[in-house]
Amino acid sequence: MSTAAASLQANLAGHFAPDLFRDDGLICGYRFAPGQGGQELPSARHGLELLPGLEGSFVWLHFNLSHAGAQRWLRENLPPGMRFLEEIDGGSRSARIDRDGEALLAVLNDVTYDFQYEAREVETLWMSVGARLVVSARLRPLRAVDQLRGDVRRGAVVDNSIDLLDRLLQTQADELQAIVRKAGERLDDIEDAVLAGSHRPHARELARLRRLMVRLQRLLTPEPAALARVISRPPAWMGPADLPHLVQANEEFTLVLRDIAALQERVRLVQDECATRLNEENGRSLFTLTMVTVLALPINLVSGLFGMNVGGIPLAEHPAGFWLMVSFIATVTLLIARQVWRRMRAQEG
Numbered sequence: 204m205s206t207a208a209a210s211l212q213a214n215l216a217g218h219f220a221p222d223l224f225r226d227d228g229l230i231c232g233y234r235f236a237p238g239q240g241g242q243e244l245p246s247a248r249h250g251l252e253l254l255p256g257l258e259g260s261f262v263w264l265h266f267n268l269s270h271a272g273a274q275r276w277l278r279e280n281l282p283p284g285m286r287f288l289e290e291i292d293g294g295s296r297s298a299r300i301d302r303d304g305e306a307l308l309a310v311l312n313d314v315t316y317d318f319q320y321e322a323r324e325v326e327t328l329w330m331s332v333g334a335r336l337v338v339s340a341r342l343r344p345l346r347a348v349d350q351l352r353g354d355v356r357r358g359a360v361v362d363n364s365i366d367l368l369d370r371l372l373q374t375q376a377d378e379l380q381a382i383v384r385k386a387g388e389r390l391d392d393i394e395d396a397v398l399a400g401s402h403r404p405h406a407r408e409l410a411r412l413r414r415l416m417v418r419l420q421r422l423l424t425p426e427p428a429a430l431a432r433v434i435s436r437p438p439a440w441m442g443p444a445d446l447p448h449l450v451q452a453n454e455e456f457t458l459v460l461r462d463i464a465a466l467q468e469r470v471r472l473v474q475d476e477c478a479t480r481l482n483e484e485n486g487r488s489l490f491t492l493t494m495v496t497v498l499a500l501p502i503n504l505v506s507g508l509f510g511m512n513v514g515g516i517p518l519a520e521h522p523a524g525f526w527l528m529v530s531f532i533a534t535v536t537l538l539i540a541r542q543v544w545r546r547m548r549a550q551e552g
Contacts, residue, residue: 227246227248227272228272229266231265235260236259238362241355247280251264261367265339265348267340267342273340290329295327298422300430302438306332310327311327312327314379325415330371347375365448369452379463390473394473397473405477409474413474420463430452434449
């Protein structure tokens with residue numbers, strides 16, 4: 204173990220308080236030994252008590268921040284001044300992986316377990332990754348970390364803490380790729396329907412998809428650049444074999460971001476097409492309403508004039524006066540209708 208890593212472990216050990224490990228909001232805890240599956244821990248206290256004697260192994264503690272005692276446990280049992288604690292307290296959501304002393308601070312965004320393609324269903328996972336201790340925390344159940352937990356329960360062999368982080372990043376990238384793929388398939392169907400003339404029923408769904416893509420892009424964009432900085436300046440306890448995992452994860456997130464940006468542009472183009480078709484439809488409706496108003500103008504004008512109770516109204520005493528006026532109004536209306544029909548045919552042509 205390097206001097207810096209040993210100093211960190213001693214610092215952690217000096218802040219353990221066994222009498223505080225009650226009602227701590229722990230979701231799961233595992234001890235990982237080289238070449239072996241994870242050994243489930245009965246409590247967070249038990250995991251921390253193992254730290255001083257760990258050699259080539261590490262402990263993963265995963266907490267539920269919606270539990271009343273989780274943040275209190277983290278503040279009271281982790282070294283003060285860790286950015287991990289500050290990020291949780293501040294509610295930071297911008298995805299990145301940075302140095303936090305001799306540990307790595309990871310802020311990862313993932314979709315909730317019951318994801319329904321809503322922007323508000325993107326939540327954050329905070330992680331502190333050290334050589335011997337990995338601490339993660341979230342507010343709501345998340346797909347990627349829950350899938351990782353399932354893999355560990357089924358006996359997955361995790362070599363070290365960087366391998367655990369890499370597995371989580373790979374799972375998160377796979378989940379995001381699946382979301383982008385399904386959203387793209389749904390957008391294909393909407394696009395076909397819009398081009399076929401059925402644009403009104405899909406406006407709300409298009410807006411929801413665009414909000415989701417914008418939120419994912421905004422939250423994930425800082426991650427590749429931050430990960431590249433960690434790769435260029437890794438902690439002392441990371442070995443040369445660990446870096447290729449992070450490089451691969453960085454490339455995959457770059458591809459995911461590119462796919463999200465492309466899908467966002469497609470959604471915008473379909474929305475523009477819907478808006479164009481809606482404007483054309485509104486224009487035709489307004490033109491039709493205007494023409495109906497023009498066609499009704501002769502009868503309204505004549506009936507208004509003849510409805511005035513004054514002397515000298517033409518044809519008032521004529522026995523066929525009513526039919527003469529009906530014929531006049533019908534003739535004028537037909538002439539106007541003929542002009543309107545020509546205008547409409549000219550516009551269509």
